[in-house]
Amino acid sequence: MRHRSIVLLFALMLLGCEPAPPELLGTLEWDRITLPAELSERITAEHVKEGAQVAAGDLLLELDPRRQDARIAQAQGELSQNRAKLAELVKGARVENIQAAEATLEQSQASKLEADRNYARLATLYSRKQIALAELDKARAARDEAQAATRNARANLEELTNGTRIEQIQQAQAAQASSEGKLRELQLAREHLSLQAPRAGRIDALPYKTGDQPPAGAQLVVMLVGDAPYARLFIPASLRTQLTIGDELQVTVQGNNTTYTGHVRSISSDPSFTPYYALTGEDASRLMYRAEVVLQGVEAAKLPAGLPVTVRLPEHE
Numbered sequence: 565m566r567h568r569s570i571v572l573l574f575a576l577m578l579l580g581c582e583p584a585p586p587e588l589l590g591t592l593e594w595d596r597i598t599l600p601a602e603l604s605e606r607i608t609a610e611h612v613k614e615g616a617q618v619a620a621g622d623l624l625l626e627l628d629p630r631r632q633d634a635r636i637a638q639a640q641g642e643l644s645q646n647r648a649k650l651a652e653l654v655k656g657a658r659v660e661n662i663q664a665a666e667a668t669l670e671q672s673q674a675s676k677l678e679a680d681r682n683y684a685r686l687a688t689l690y691s692r693k694q695i696a697l698a699e700l701d702k703a704r705a706a707r708d709e710a711q712a713a714t715r716n717a718r719a720n721l722e723e724l725t726n727g728t729r730i731e732q733i734q735q736a737q738a739a740q741a742s743s744e745g746k747l748r749e750l751q752l753a754r755e756h757l758s759l760q761a762p763r764a765g766r767i768d769a770l771p772y773k774t775g776d777q778p779p780a781g782a783q784l785v786v787m788l789v790g791d792a793p794y795a796r797l798f799i800p801a802s803l804r805t806q807l808t809i810g811d812e813l814q815v816t817v818q819g820n821n822t823t824y825t826g827h828v829r830s831i832s833s834d835p836s837f838t839p840y841y842a843l844t845g846e847d848a849s850r851l852m853y854r855a856e857v858v859l860q861g862v863e864a865a866k867l868p869a870g871l872p873v874t875v876r877l878p879e880h881e
Contacts, residue, residue, distance in 0.1 A: 586806075590797030592817060592859075592871040594788035596768065599624070601784050602756045603632065606777040614770055618761045624785050625770075627757040636750045643743040650736040662724050669717040672710070679703070679710035765789035768869070792865050794858045795826060795873045798836060801851040806877055807831060813857055818872040824864050826857040826875075 609626040612618060683703040690700045769786040772778045795815050799807060807828055815826045835851035857875060859867070 586803055586877045588797045588799065588803075588875045588877065590795045590857075590873050590875060592793050592867055592869055592873050593796045593856075594766075594768075594793050594869045595790040597762065597765070597787050597789055598783045599759050599762075599785040599787070601627070601778045601780055601782045602753050603627070604777060604780045605629070605631065605757060607772055607774050607784075610770070610774045612767050612770075614767050616767045618765060618767060618787075620761055620763045622761045623758060624761055624767070625759040627759075629754060629757045632750065632754045632757060636747065636754060639743065639747040639750050643740070643747055646736065646740040646743045650733070650740050653733050653736050662721070665717070665721040665724050669714070669721050672714040672717040676707075676710035676714045679707040683707040759784060761787065763787075763789055788869060792859050792861075793867050793869065794829065794856045795875055797855055797857065797873075797875055798852040799831070799855050801835070801853070803877060804831075804851075804853050807855065811878060813878065814876045815857060815859055816874045816876070817867060818874065822863070824859045824861055826859045829856050829858045831855045 605627040607625055608628050611623050611625065618624065683700075683706070686695060686700050686703045689695045690697065765787040766789075767785065768788045770784070771786075772782070772784060778784060809828055809831060811828045813826050813828065814823050816823045832854040834853075836854055
């Protein structure tokens with residue numbers, strides 16, 4: 565009887581000495597999105613506070629739009645000018661302009677005729693030695709000037725009557741399209757001066773306050789999004805083969821000592837800390853693989869980010 569009791573006690577001691585399942589330490593995280601400042605403008609209104617729950621489309625911050633409104637007004641003026649120029653080229657010259665060009669040509673032709681006659685008369689007088697050479701040269705210059713004016717007037721009239729070249733219309737169309745694109749870009753940037761929540765979530769941080777003028781590209785709002793938090797942990801190389809995507813794990817959140825069920829949603833294929841090609845032998849055990857375990861349950865969705873967690877790996881026989 566005594567021998568049987570000793571055997572039973574020894575068996576219980578062996579059971580108590582079995583190693584506990586391995587545990588990993590990590591932190592509780594949420595998916596984060598940031599809203600940057602597209603323009604450096606002063607913050608004029610703050611509609612939410614840190615920690616507030618917001619829905620998609622809720623107004624978060626407003627920035628001063630006056631400078632951007634001035635840019636938009638200037639771009640609208642340029643677009644109107646380019647549209648008017650294109651319309652003028654497409655419609656062609658007005659009748660009044662053609663009539664004015666015809667009158668100018670007739671006037672130039674009359675001046676040319678008079679200049680030709682005057683030059684011919686002075687040339688005859690010069691051949692008789694009745695005038696000086698300077699007077700003849702002056703008449704020749706006046707004749708040449710009248711001829712040039714006539715050619716110019718005829719070219720202007722032909723330009724009006726022949727219509728606009730297709731290349732000129734294409735250039736005007738390109739200028740109008742460029743102005744429209746610039747205006748749309750400015751209007752879009754103007755809309756982004758009123759920051760709206762792109763999706764439902766919780767406001768995690770507002771680095772700038774009303775009256776600040778953050779630089780372009782600065783993070784104005786940091787949001788926590790998603791249906792549930794996840795535990796971010798690093799798996800040693802020696803335990804990497806014990807985990808696969810979809811495994812169910814028990815996650816204990818320190819602070820409230822509550823255990824939640826979670827599922828592995830991702831495991832990094834690339835090791836962290838030390839490049840794999842720099843490790844040999846026992847050094848390979850230093851490799852760590854980043855993993856994310858999504859917590860399940862309504863209560864888990866209430867947890868804040870940053871809490872330490874302990875993840876117990878499943879037992880393997």
